[in-house]
Amino acid sequence: xAEFTLDLNEDQKQVRDWxxxxxxxxxxxxxxxxxxxEETPWPVIQEAAKLGIYSLDFYAQQFFDPTGLGIPxxxxxxxxxxxxxxxxxxxxxxxxxxxxxxxxEEQIGTWIPQMYGDAxxxxxxxxxxxxxxxGSDVASMRTRAVYDExxxxxxxxxxxxxxxxxxIANVHVVVAVVDAELGSRxxxxxxxxxxxxxxxxxxxxxxxGIRASHTAEVVLENxxxxxxxxxxxxxxxxxxxxxxxxxxxxxxxxxETGEGRGRVKNAAMATFEASRPAVGAMAVxxxxxxxxxxxxxxxxxxxxxxxxxxxxxxxxxxxxMRTQIDAARLxxxxxxxMATTKKPFTSAEGSMSKLFASExxxxxxxxxxxxxxGNGFTREYPVERMHRDAAIYTIFEGTSEIQRxxxxxxxxxxxxx
Numbered sequence: 001x002a003e004f005t006l007d008l009n010e011d012q013k014q015v016r017d018w019x020x021x022x023x024x025x026x027x028x029x030x031x032x033x034x035x036x037x038e039e040t041p042w043p044v045i046q047e048a049a050k051l052g053i054y055s056l057d058f059y060a061q062q063f064f065d066p067t068g069l070g071i072p073x074x075x076x077x078x079x080x081x082x083x084x085x086x087x088x089x090x091x092x093x094x095x096x097x098x099x100x101x102x103x104x105e106e107q108i109g110t111w112i113p114q115m116y117g118d119a120x121x122x123x124x125x126x127x128x129x130x131x132x133x134x135g136s137d138v139a140s141m142r143t144r145a146v147y148d149e150x151x152x153x154x155x156x157x158x159x160x161x162x163x164x165x166x167x168i169a170n171v172h173v174v175v176a177v178v179d180a181e182l183g184s185r186x187x188x189x190x191x192x193x194x195x196x197x198x199x200x201x202x203x204x205x206x207x208x209g210i211r212a213s214h215t216a217e218v219v220l221e222n223x224x225x226x227x228x229x230x231x232x233x234x235x236x237x238x239x240x241x242x243x244x245x246x247x248x249x250x251x252x253x254x255x256e257t258g259e260g261r262g263r264v265k266n267a268a269m270a271t272f273e274a275s276r277p278a279v280g281a282m283a284v285x286x287x288x289x290x291x292x293x294x295x296x297x298x299x300x301x302x303x304x305x306x307x308x309x310x311x312x313x314x315x316x317x318x319x320x321m322r323t324q325i326d327a328a329r330l331x332x333x334x335x336x337x338m339a340t341t342k343k344p345f346t347s348a349e350g351s352m353s354k355l356f357a358s359e360x361x362x363x364x365x366x367x368x369x370x371x372x373x374g375n376g377f378t379r380e381y382p383v384e385r386m387h388r389d390a391a392i393y394t395i396f397e398g399t400s401e402i403q404r405x406x407x408x409x410x411x412x413x414x415x416x417x
Contacts, residue, residue, distance in 0.1 A: 301372075
C-alpha cells in the first residue's frame with residue numbers, strides 16, 4: 001500500500017510538466033475561439049490523441065498510479081489550460097469510469113477502447129444518467145430497461161439530459177430502471193453500441209460556461225441492446241436486486257441519493273463516487289489559473305503610482321485565494337489516495353473534496369474578476385471565461401447541496417432530507 005505523500009515523484013513531475021506544456025501551448029491559444037464557437041474542439045482532441053494524452057493507455061496509467069495522484073494531477077493541469085476544452089478531452093472518462101465501476105473484465109476490454117478510437121480516428125463516449133425530472137433525485141428516474149428473454153435483449157426507452165458528448169458519442173453508457181419498486185437501487189447501466197437504432201440526439205444546450213464541451217439530450221426509443229451489454233452481467237444484477245428487495249422487506253432505509261451507511265450502491269452512484277475527487281481536481285485547476293492571472297495583473301497594474309498589490313485589500317484577497325486553492329488540493333489528493341488504497345470514505349471524504357474544491361473555484365474566479373476590475377468583465381481577459389466555467393463545478397456530478405447531504409448522512413448515519 002502506497003504511503004500518503006505530498007511529493008510527486010520524478011515520473012509524475014514529468015507527466016505534469018508535459019501536460020502543462022500542452023495546456024499552455026495548445027489549449028490556451030484555442031480557448032477563446034472554441035468558447036465563442038460553442039462546438040466540440042475536434043482539432044485539439046486530435047492533437048491530444050496524437051500526443052497520447054487522449055488515449056486509454058494514458059488514463060489507465062494515471063488511474064492505476066499506486067499513489068492515487070495521477071488522475072488529480074492530470075485533471076488539474078488540463079483544466080488549468082481551459083475547462084471547456086479539457087472537458088471535451090476528458091469527458092469520455094466518465095463513461096469509461098462507468099464501465100470500470102460496474103462492468104466485467106470482458107466488457108472493460110471490449111468497450112473502453114471503442115470509446116477513444118485512435119489518433120487517426122478519434123471517438124468520444126457519453127455517460128447518460130440525469131433526466132429532465134431526475135437530476136439529484138436519481139430515484140425519480142423514468143428511463144426503463146425491459147428484458148426480452150426470447151431475444152436476449154434489453155429494450156431501453158426514455159430521455160436523458162445534460163449528457164456530455166450525448167448524441168455525438170461512439171459509445172453511450174445509459175443508466176436505466178430495471179425495478180421501479182426499489183427506487184435508486186433498482187437501476188442498472190447498459191452499453192449502447194455505435195449505430196444502435198432508436199438512439200438520437202435531442203436538444204443541444206447553449207451553456208453559460210464550458211461551452212467548448214458538447215452537452216445534449218439523448219433520446220432512447222425502443223433501443224435494443226444485446227444481453228451482454230448489461231454492465232456486470234445478469235447474474236450480478238439479479239443478486240444485487242435480491243439483496244435490495246430483502247433490505248426493503250426488512251425495513252431498511254431507502255435513500256433517494258443512493259448514499260449513506262450500509263447502502264446498496266446503484267449504478268449511477270458507483271460512477272459518481274469514483275469520479276468526485278477528479279471533479280475536485282478540475283475545479284482546483286480552474287481556480288489556480290484564475291489566481292495566477294489575478295496575481296500577475298495585480299503585480300503589473302498600477303494605480304495612484306504603484307502596483308495594486310501594494311494595497312492590502314488586493315493582497316489579502318490573493319493570500320486567501322492561494323490558501324483556499326492549496327486546501328482544496330489537499331482534500332482532493334487525500335480522497336484520491338484513499339480511493340486508490342481502498343480506504344473507505346467513512347466521512348464522505350470524496351464528497352468533501354468535490355464540495356470544497358468546487359466552492360473554492362467559484363469564489364476564487366469571482367475574486368479574480370474583481371481584482372481585474374473592468375478588464376475582468378471583458379472577454380479580452382481569460383478570467384471572465386474562467387468565472388463562467390467555474391459555475392459548473394457546484395452543479396454537475398452532484399450539486400453542492402447533494403454533497404452536503406451525503407456528508408451529513410455519512411457522519412450521522414441518519415436519513416437526513
